[in-house]
Structures are given as structure tokens and as C-alpha cells.
Amino acid sequence: MKKIFVTGGAGFIGSNLCGFLLDKGHEVTAYDSLLLGRREFFKDFEENPRFRFVEADLLDREALSGEIKGHDLVFHMAANSDISRGAKHTDVDLKLGTIATYNVLETMRGGGVGEIVFASTSAVYGDELRVVPTPEDYGPLFPISFYGASKLACEALISAFCHNYGIRAWIFRFANIIGRNGTHGAAFDFVERLKKDPSVLRVLGDGRQAKPYLHVSDCIEGMWFGYERAVEHLNYFNLSVEGATSVRVIAETAIRESGLTGTRIEYTGGERGWAGDVPQVRLDGGKLAGLGWTASRSSDEAVKLGVKELVEQSATNWRTK
Ligand SMILES: NC(=O)c1ccc[n+]([C@@H]2O[C@H](COP(=O)([O-])OP(=O)(O)OC[C@H]3O[C@@H](n4cnc5c(N)ncnc54)[C@H](O)[C@@H]3O)[C@@H](O)[C@H]2O)c1
Numbered sequence: 547m548k549k550i551f552v553t554g555g556a557g558f559i560g561s562n563l564c565g566f567l568l569d570k571g572h573e574v575t576a577y578d579s580l581l582l583g584r585r586e587f588f589k590d591f592e593e594n595p596r597f598r599f600v601e602a603d604l605l606d607r608e609a610l611s612g613e614i615k616g617h618d619l620v621f622h623m624a625a626n627s628d629i630s631r632g633a634k635h636t637d638v639d640l641k642l643g644t645i646a647t648y649n650v651l652e653t654m655r656g657g658g659v660g661e662i663v664f665a666s667t668s669a670v671y672g673d674e675l676r677v678v679p680t681p682e683d684y685g686p687l688f689p690i691s692f693y694g695a696s697k698l699a700c701e702a703l704i705s706a707f708c709h710n711y712g713i714r715a716w717i718f719r720f721a722n723i724i725g726r727n728g729t730h731g732a733a734f735d736f737v738e739r740l741k742k743d744p745s746v747l748r749v750l751g752d753g754r755q756a757k758p759y760l761h762v763s764d765c766i767e768g769m770w771f772g773y774e775r776a777v778e779h780l781n782y783f784n785l786s787v788e789g790a791t792s793v794r795v796i797a798e799t800a801i802r803e804s805g806l807t808g809t810r811i812e813y814t815g816g817e818r819g820w821a822g823d824v825p826q827v828r829l830d831g832g833k834l835a836g837l838g839w840t841a842s843r844s845s846d847e848a849v850k851l852g853v854k855e856l857v858e859q860s861a862t863n864w865r866t867k
Pocket of ligand 1: 553555556557577581603624628665667668723724731
């Protein structure tokens with residue numbers, strides 16, 4: 547049994563991860579400010595004696611250093627997950643991404659915590675790439691969003707802490723993740739908007755933006771597999787699936803899974819959903835596949851299941867506190 551510290555533990559991926567780690571028999575501390583996460587995501591395991599929740603901010607270094615020490619491993623999942631917010635407020639990703647990650651690493655060093663698994667993103671690669679699907683050794687890396695820039699800075703900080711202080715790291719550059727407890731992203735927005743107005747669905751861009759979608763269960767299995775098998779000091783992987791799903795298909799799936807017919811889809815036009823959005827993403831998952839892991843579902847299958855789960859969860863009105 548390991549003592550595992552999950553930052554962003556009340557968020558979409560973090561809450562699913564806490565359940566997974568508890569099922570594996572580990573002791574789990576979820577650390578989250580509840581800025582974007584939700585306490586009700588703990589309902590399936592909050593009574594578990596191996597689970598503990600700390601409501602605090604990663605920017606509060608004193609609180610963090612008191613809580614992180616004594617753990618064996620950190621899953622650092624916390625960040626500003628709303629990419630478009632970074633374009634409006636240019637210091638959001640700097641604070642919630644880069645500085646928060648520095649605080650995690652510095653308190654790990656101070657508290658003698660030796661291992662970190664980090665949630666990075668395909669957004670570090672940037673746009674109009676020369677190699678598609680894009681492998682991990684692609685470069686130079688020039689992200690086009692503040693979110694991607696922050697994640698790349700986090701990767702660099704992790705590398706420096708690994709080199710100087712012997713910390714071991716597993717960096718995973720995620721595709722788009724979808725599933726239960728989702729709180730943001732195209733599928734989530736569509737499901738919520740259809741609930742308010744089933745007659746018309748407004749979609750940003752021309753609907754042809756296409757990205758690989760990974761179900762959250764595959765994301766977590768993939769991270770755990772990589773953590774257990776990859777033996778370098780600093781390990782880094784794309785965590786993805788072959789192919790991609792277009793925004794148009796996600797919109798149609800959301801309409802169908804919501805049990806609607808006759809909804810009009812209105813595209814705002816343009817190849818990009820918003821400034822900083824990378825409209826076409828394809829990731830090469832060959833490095834993790836080389837160790838023996840591939841996703842259990844295709845991108846389209848992940849979207850179908852993820853949208854179904856979001857519709858079911860939305861129907862329970864879980865969002866009204
Ligand atoms: N969901 C995706 O498609 C996707 C894709 C690529 C990368 N990622 C990365 O995976 C990680 C998890 O994403 P998610 O989709 O679960 O997002 P999420 O917003 O659901 O979860 C992030 C959690 O971090 C918490 N948090 C943010 N700032 C904090 C702070 N300063 N102190 C304490 N807690 C803080 C939020 O309250 C939230 O609960 C993030 O790092 C995200 O950038 C997600």
C-alpha cells in the first residue's frame with residue numbers, strides 16, 4: 547500500500563483517480579481548493595477510512611507543505627482546465643499551472659516525497675505541426691495557448707527538480723478526456739446547453755475541429771500502467787488513442803444521447819473554436835504502446851460512452867448544490 551497525494555482530487559480526472567487508487571488498496575489524500583472541483587464527486591468513497599480530503603489551495607505553500615509530507619507519490623492533476631479562460635486573464639495559467647506546480651515540487655523536496663505523476667497535455671505541441679500523428683520527441687515546442695505554455699513550463703520545472711533533487715517523474719501528455727464527473731469541454735457544454743434549449747445547439751467553429759478522445763477510465767489505467775512499467779528517472783508519454791472525433795460528431799452524439807430529434811445545429815464558423823484552440827490534433831501513442839498499453843476504446847467509442855455518462859449525470863441534477 548502506498549500513501550498517495552492527489553492534487554485536484556475533487557476535479558473530473560482527479561475524483562475518478564481517487565476511486566481507482568482506493569480500489570487498488572492505497573491510502574489517498576485528495577487536495578483541492580474546490581475552485582473547479584466538487585465535493586459530491588467523493589460520495590462513493592468519502593466514508594472509506596483510507597481516504598482523506600483537504601480543502602486548500604496549492605498557492606498556500608505552508609498548508610501544502612504540511613499536508614504533502616509523509617506521502618510516497620503525488621498525482622498532480624490540479625490546474626486551470628478551462629483553456630479559453632487563460633486568453634482572457636493571462637496570469638491564470640501562470641498561477642494555477644506553473645506556480646502551483648513549482649509549489650508542489652518544492653514541498654515534495656522539503657517533505658522528502660520522491661515521485662510525481664503529472665497531467666500534461668497535447669497543447670504543449672502547438673499548431674500546424676510538421677509531424678502528424680505527433681510523437682513525444684517532436685520539437686521545437688511552441689504552444690499557442692497560455693494553458694499549453696504553462697504546462698510546458700511545468701514539464702521543464704519537473705525536469706529540473708528531477709535532475710537536481712533525485713525526484714522521479716512520469717509526465718503524461720493527455721488527449722481530450724471524457725466521461726463521468728466531467729465539468730468542462732465540448733461534450734459537457736453541449737449536454738448542458740441542450741438541457742436549457744433543446745431546439746438549437748450553437749457550436750463554436752465550423753464543427754470540423756477533430757481531436758482524439760480518451761475515456762477517463764482509459765486515461766487512469768494508462769497513467770497507472772506507465773507509472774508501474776516505465777523505469778527512467780524522467781518518463782514522458784503521450785496518453786492517447788488512434789484517430790480523432792470531430793466536434794460535429796460530438797454535437798450529434800449529444801443530441802442523440804439526450805433523446806432529442808429535430809435539434810438544429812448552428813455553427814459560428816471558422817476553423818478554430820477560440821483563440822488558442824488547436825483545431826486538428828493527432829497524437830502518436832506508440833511509445834506507451836511499446837510498453838504494452840493501448841486504450842480499450844476508440845475515440846468515437848469513448849465519445850459515445852462519455853456523452854451517455856454526462857447525460858445520465860446531468861439528469862440527476864448533481865450540479866445544483
Ligand atoms: N480533461 C481533459 O480533457 C484534459 C486534457 C489534457 C490535460 N488535462 C489536465 O488534467 C488535469 C485534470 O483535468 P480535469 O479535466 O480533471 O480538470 P478539473 O478542472 O476537473 O480538475 C482540476 C482540479 O484542480 C483544482 N484546482 C485548480 N487550481 C487549484 C489550486 N490552485 N489549488 C488546489 N486545487 C486546484 C480544481 O478545483 C479542480 O478540482 C489538469 O491538469 C488538466 O490540465 C485534462
